[in-house]
Amino acid sequence: MYQEPIFLQPVFQERIWGGQKLNTEFSYTIPYEKTGEAWVISAHPNGPSKITNGPLKNQTLLEAWKNHGELFRKPADSEEEYPLLIKILDANDNLSVQVHPDDQYAREVANEAYGKTECWYVLSAEPDAELIIGHHAQTREELEKLIDEGQWDKLLRKVKVKAGDFVYVPSGTIHAIGKGIVILETQQSSDITYRVYDYDRTDAQGNTRELHLKEAKDVTTVPHETPRLNQSDEIDQGLTSKKLVEEKYFTVYHWGLDGKVAKTMDQDFLQVSVIEGEAKLTVHQQQFDVKKGDHFIIPATISAYQLDGAAEMIVSHT
Template structure:
């Protein structure tokens, strides 16, 4: 692929009844939506696509560039012809529904889609905030089904208090919910399939109860031990202290910038840079692009050596 350079992406804002103002107020995410629940920072989908802010492809969507370049853009490690990852910020001003996502086998057979394994990095959290993640020790999928049928699955779900800088890995099939007062950076398979199990009897803007997908959710729910989760999370090995995940779908590293960080992007995979704090610039292939807190910068596969000059924290995601 020619014209390799760091591409700064414009986020796609999404609304939901549980969203808030944090992303617009504190992270300068532009949106005319009443509330901003999520910003999709790396998105190549049918309806949601990032616009490139700089360089030869300025004004084009990343999806348009991908359509014309395919694996030259994303790398040889990608399977199939779909863009493999979705990266987003999530502002939980209220608790999210209890939900579960299918794996590749179920999603492919039933939905014609990818499954959804994901990772949460807690960017910020109110004091006492918590998440629901997986079944309590000893609980089975049948216990989860009975609790759901009784109208409240929470008693069989593990509640975990969270704080800034925590990280959690959620394999497909694990029930979960983000609690109120949490800002999350999420790296996931490029899938938007969510089977909602319980939504606290909330109603949408038209007064209707939000749709549940209990039958499908119960078909895909699995109990996981911590060791089983870690086996998936680090299936390709744990190479450094800053590595948050190295699973079959993505690898994520957190880097604390002090002055200069040097990396390399081979033709095997693109690189997604999501800046959680600080400011500076990204330089690759002779092109420098400034960054501030909240920016998302895409490095195409094969761009080679790159440097980050500045301070702050960044999540680096690859295949």
């Protein structure tokens, strides 16, 4: 039986809006001047993470999901794809204004297994940094008119954010991450983005990026709905756990570790991203050092584990 956590190596993505903070804030060796994303726990075909330890070392998480479903309590005959994707994004410039479809639209129109509901934990933010989240249109006709006329200041809903803020972004929500923000994103394992507006930017060849206005109009929720999150705190030995969101696709926590805690597994698998500090993870008398920038999965084959140290983590499961 597999008795180790599954440590993963990030996959980096170049983006027109990316920068260098994945190196300066997380000490990652990044391959691009404009590195925008680290796919840190990914089984998506567009960037599967590589396993760095144990019996499956050098295999991808996608291969582990397909060939070792027992690690995730996946039925042997299941055709389901790995459900979640964890990223860290460095918005050195504004991301495009965009929207993602729900599962039904993704499957029927985009030939993807999942739509894209996501959520963001703000890791750092420059003073006065802001996000776009939602819109002010009250009817679909008003939405389409404002988009067609490019009345972005009238249409888009903006909010200021700081480190430690959390934002839930259901499919159908117009959104954009603003300049100067680094986030950890938990999302459905989908790579569908419909761009609504891209500030008329051009790439190195002078080309603007494609917009997807028809699809965006089709999938945007009207009027915008601000989700109510049933957040809660729980203290267990040396661990303070804040439930950030519990929804259909994922449950996400912020863990603050200050001391020791013994935990038992009651999920199919647990995804863990260390965002500050360091700790020791003990599994069946094996000890693993974990630190800021590490990402790992505790598989279903591990029944219990211990953590000891001073660290912050973002933890998620289906």
